[in-house]
Amino acid sequence: MTIYNFSAGPAVLPEPVLKKAQEELLDYQGSGMSVMELSHRSSLFEEIIANAEKLLRKLMNIPENYHVLFLQGGASLQFSAVPLNLAQNKKALYINTGSWAEKAIAAAKDIHTVDTQVIASSEDKNFAYIPQITKDLLDKDAAYLHITTNETIGGISYQKIPDTGDIPLVADMSSNILTNEYKVSDFGVIYAGAQKNMGPAGLTVVIIRDDLLNEQPLFAPMLDYRLQADKHSMYNTPPTFSIYMAKLVFEWLQDLGGIPQILKYNQQKAGLLYDAIDRSALFQSPVNKNDRSLTNIPFLTNSDTLNQKFIQLAQEQGFENLKGHRSVGGMRASLYNAFPLEGVQALVDFMEKFEKAHGGE
Amino acid sequence: MTIYNFSAGPAVLPEPVLKKAQEELLDYQGSGMSVMELSHRSSLFEEIIANAEKLLRKLMNIPENYHVLFLQGGASLQFSAVPLNLAQNKKALYINTGSWAEKAIAAAKDIHTVDTQVIASSEDKNFAYIPQITKDLLDKDAAYLHITTNETIGGISYQKIPDTGDIPLVADMSSNILTNEYKVSDFGVIYAGAQKNMGPAGLTVVIIRDDLLNEQPLFAPMLDYRLQADKHSMYNTPPTFSIYMAKLVFEWLQDLGGIPQILKYNQQKAGLLYDAIDRSALFQSPVNKNDRSLTNIPFLTNSDTLNQKFIQLAQEQGFENLKGHRSVGGMRASLYNAFPLEGVQALVDFMEKFEKAHGGE
Numbered sequence: 001m002t003i004y005n006f007s008a009g010p011a012v013l014p015e016p017v018l019k020k021a022q023e024e025l026l027d028y029q030g031s032g033m034s035v036m037e038l039s040h041r042s043s044l045f046e047e048i049i050a051n052a053e054k055l056l057r058k059l060m061n062i063p064e065n066y067h068v069l070f071l072q073g074g075a076s077l078q079f080s081a082v083p084l085n086l087a088q089n090k091k092a093l094y095i096n097t098g099s100w101a102e103k104a105i106a107a108a109k110d111i112h113t114v115d116t117q118v119i120a121s122s123e124d125k126n127f128a129y130i131p132q133i134t135k136d137l138l139d140k141d142a143a144y145l146h147i148t149t150n151e152t153i154g155g156i157s158y159q160k161i162p163d164t165g166d167i168p169l170v171a172d173m174s175s176n177i178l179t180n181e182y183k184v185s186d187f188g189v190i191y192a193g194a195q196k197n198m199g200p201a202g203l204t205v206v207i208i209r210d211d212l213l214n215e216q217p218l219f220a221p222m223l224d225y226r227l228q229a230d231k232h233s234m235y236n237t238p239p240t241f242s243i244y245m246a247k248l249v250f251e252w253l254q255d256l257g258g259i260p261q262i263l264k265y266n267q268q269k270a271g272l273l274y275d276a277i278d279r280s281a282l283f284q285s286p287v288n289k290n291d292r293s294l295t296n297i298p299f300l301t302n303s304d305t306l307n308q309k310f311i312q313l314a315q316e317q318g319f320e321n322l323k324g325h326r327s328v329g330g331m332r333a334s335l336y337n338a339f340p341l342e343g344v345q346a347l348v349d350f351m352e353k354f355e356k357a358h359g360g361e
Numbered sequence: 362m363t364i365y366n367f368s369a370g371p372a373v374l375p376e377p378v379l380k381k382a383q384e385e386l387l388d389y390q391g392s393g394m395s396v397m398e399l400s401h402r403s404s405l406f407e408e409i410i411a412n413a414e415k416l417l418r419k420l421m422n423i424p425e426n427y428h429v430l431f432l433q434g435g436a437s438l439q440f441s442a443v444p445l446n447l448a449q450n451k452k453a454l455y456i457n458t459g460s461w462a463e464k465a466i467a468a469a470k471d472i473h474t475v476d477t478q479v480i481a482s483s484e485d486k487n488f489a490y491i492p493q494i495t496k497d498l499l500d501k502d503a504a505y506l507h508i509t510t511n512e513t514i515g516g517i518s519y520q521k522i523p524d525t526g527d528i529p530l531v532a533d534m535s536s537n538i539l540t541n542e543y544k545v546s547d548f549g550v551i552y553a554g555a556q557k558n559m560g561p562a563g564l565t566v567v568i569i570r571d572d573l574l575n576e577q578p579l580f581a582p583m584l585d586y587r588l589q590a591d592k593h594s595m596y597n598t599p600p601t602f603s604i605y606m607a608k609l610v611f612e613w614l615q616d617l618g619g620i621p622q623i624l625k626y627n628q629q630k631a632g633l634l635y636d637a638i639d640r641s642a643l644f645q646s647p648v649n650k651n652d653r654s655l656t657n658i659p660f661l662t663n664s665d666t667l668n669q670k671f672i673q674l675a676q677e678q679g680f681e682n683l684k685g686h687r688s689v690g691g692m693r694a695s696l697y698n699a700f701p702l703e704g705v706q707a708l709v710d711f712m713e714k715f716e717k718a719h720g721g722e
Contacts, residue, residue: 003393007400010601018387018395025383026376032364032679034379036561036606039368039682072433072563073583076597080581110580195598200397202433202563202600219471220441222434223581236437237556239563239600240371245397318393321400 004343007321008152008296008334009175009196017248017338035244040237048244049233055250059258060177062184062207069206069225070233070243075100075174078191078204079107081223082170083114085214086189087143091115093167094146098127098154099327104146104172119145127154129288133162144168144188150176150293152196153325155286155332157293161186168212176295177205179266179337181259188212194242196295197336199249203242253337262337269335269344270294276348282306282355286328300330307331310354319347365704368682369513369657369695370536370557378609378699396605401598409605410594416611420619421538423545423568430567430586431594431604436461436535439552439565440468442584443531444475446575447550448504451475454528455507457482458491459515460688465507465533480506488515490649494523505529505549511537511654513557514686516647516693518654522547529573537656538566540627540698542620549573555603557656558697560610564603614698623698630696630705631655637709643667643716647689661691668692671715680708 005012028035031044038045053068062068071077083092087108094105096118108116119138120131138145145164150157152175161169161182168188177192184190189212194203208225218224221235228235256262274292277283283299285292301307307330311323314331324332335344366373389396392405399406414429423429432438444453448469455466457479469477480499481492499506506525511518513536522530522543529549538553545551550573555564569586579585582596589596617623635653638644644660646653662668668691672684675692685693696705 001393005394005398007398007403009598010398010400012398013395015387018397022383022386025386026379031681032362033366033681034374036379037366037368037371037373039371040562042368042682072435072600073438074433074597077434077581077583080583084581107582110578110582112580193598195601200600200602201401201598202603217471219473220438220445220584221468221471222438222441236435237370237554237562239433239561239603240556241561241602242563242600320392320394321403 001318003318003320004340004346005320006333006339008332009193010201011196011334011336012338013199014249014252014338017245017252020248021245036241038240040234040240045240048240048247049238052243052247052250055247055254056205059250059253060182060184060207065210066184067208067210067213067229069208069228070238071204071206071228072202072239074193074201074204075172075191076103076107077223078172078206079104080111081225082146082189082191083108083111083116084218084223085225086168086170086212087114089113090143091117091139091141092144092146093139093142094118095131095133095148096121096123097130097148097156098122098151099325100151100153100172100174101148104148126286127151127156128286130156130158130291135163135165138164138167140167142167144170146170146172148172149182150295152296152334153327155293155296155298155328156288156291159290168209176293178253178259179262179295181263194246196334199246200242202239203246265341266294266335266337269339269341270297272341272344272348273297273333273335276351280351280355282359283351286330295336296332296334298324298328298330298332300324304329306358309358313354314350317350319350362679364679364681365701365707366681367694367700369693370554371562372557372695372697373699374560375610375613375699378606378613381609382606397602399601401595401601406601409601409608410599413604413608413611416608416615417566420611420614421543421545421568426571427545428569428571428574428590430569430589431599432565432567432589433563433600435554435562435565436533436552437464437468438584439533439567440465441472442586443507443550443552444469444472444477445579445584446586447529447531447573448475451504452500452502453477453505453507454500454503455479456492456494456509457484458509458517459483459488459512460686461512461514461533461535462509465509469507487647488512488517489647491517491519491652496524496526499525499528501528503528505531507531507533509533510543511656513657513695514688516654516657516659516689517649517652520651529570537654539614539620540623540656542624555607557695560607561603563600564607626702627655627696627698630700630702631658633702633705633709634658634694634696637712641712641716643720644712647691656697657693657695659685659689659691659693661685665690667719670719674715675711678711680711
């Protein structure tokens, strides 16, 4: 039975990447050592991390005045690190678009030296849409405006990045980094956990513009962006194997034709599923059509019993991790870069069969 | 050519562990998914993390009133997390035994709400010994006394854990966790990066006694011990693959007979090398005989040129990562649990040959 893994993260990885990692797991490039056994100060690992950065810079077209950091702790640690580094004794503005934006906001509010303000929210409609951000909402003195480019749980996404003028835009891009053609220069800081589109869990990428690096050292060295930039992500031992896996994923994406190609592929996959939802009398999307995510697609019937039956029967057919998050209910299909088109086609076929058999219940 | 990897970390892993990981890298237990692709909320991963904890509890005989946390960021992040959680508006006592103790001390001093005091140091003799800790050195009001059980760079180690009475003892055990028969109940908190004796880099284990968990939430959720304990290390996505690798290492160690057996093996390995150093007219150990580390063994000749020649010729013979840290110079052999006895024997043979050929230079 073919397994299709719709997990929201950690998520499906490209098969050629896993095969390559398997092949050289005990002997990396004839060294007689596993990548996991390499000293992070060895020339072999230094080449891996340098190439990972080079590939990511090329894929995302990252300008030279941005640093690329390979850190740990997930986006959740960045929820604290961003305000600590950028907004102490300043104002930090946030847009609330759902579960992940809320976590970022809560972490900023926990820091008493930061004046955290939520300037727009779609909570009124259970986060089914992206609020409009107009320049008059922005306080000129703010240290930054924070957005969540894609809500993994809610399934909404910014189709257009707000223009914030001189106010640095900070983005949690965990669930759609490398899936969309974003312009890095529109952002001051981008951060993302790796476990959706870049590699295994345990690696966090931070892309930060030079002039936003903290001038004063932070009280916690591991959270200090300038220190991490000065040390090229090697202030301490980085998550070496995860960086190696990310490098392999970046190579795979490069070979496929980079972001322009994967974007087309992602649009094809998402389009297939949204079309099936839209023509169905049983399934529906809970979110605003204009703000639909390309990577995380919640859908549901109007019956919890039917949702559960669908998830159960789907799993029996090899469709794994389709259960939606409890805050939205129903189902969710996460279609990251490595998820294959055939899997979406198979799901759509299964949905049609299910609707015929159970639609009238 | 057989490769012997003396790296101080990331370090050699047990070959059966790497083979097992390789075998199931694309298909974990017939799931059709890699461990790296498993949702951290899946029953398959929940079993992995639960078993990792169970095995570690058994190996170290961890009492029930201790929590085991699987975190990220290395010991370096704990250098900040420990004082933030345990010593805000209190005194924190430290013993300075070398490079890693110094890093822990510096991080604590960076926190202005903590009164950090170094109560003993072996800096006077370039950290060649472990200072005596007597009870009169301890301030009864201190939140804790922090020690570094083994100095990875300096190569010294506590042979006897100091008795601190009611003052919780906090230990950075990164380079000798699972190598020695420590009694967990002698400690309030133990923390260790995984990349020496437990698995790949990117995982940090924290073992903390119930009553030391912070009563007030910390301003940074990811650093909040109580929150991490309440969420069973799943406040956010943990480093799933690293935890799986650690579980395999724990199983391997259990199968070997646990810590009593590996301790004998480690004593045999270290004894072989120390004996060779002690009978050599060329090589010497820079540290106090009574405080010698079992896991990290620096040694050197009295000539930088000879040291460099030794390192170069050794590498040509497959002895990797023997170069000592710049602060000590010379050579360093790290002999963690997974390092094989044959490798030490081969090194000792090579040292004797080298001494015959170059001893008179």
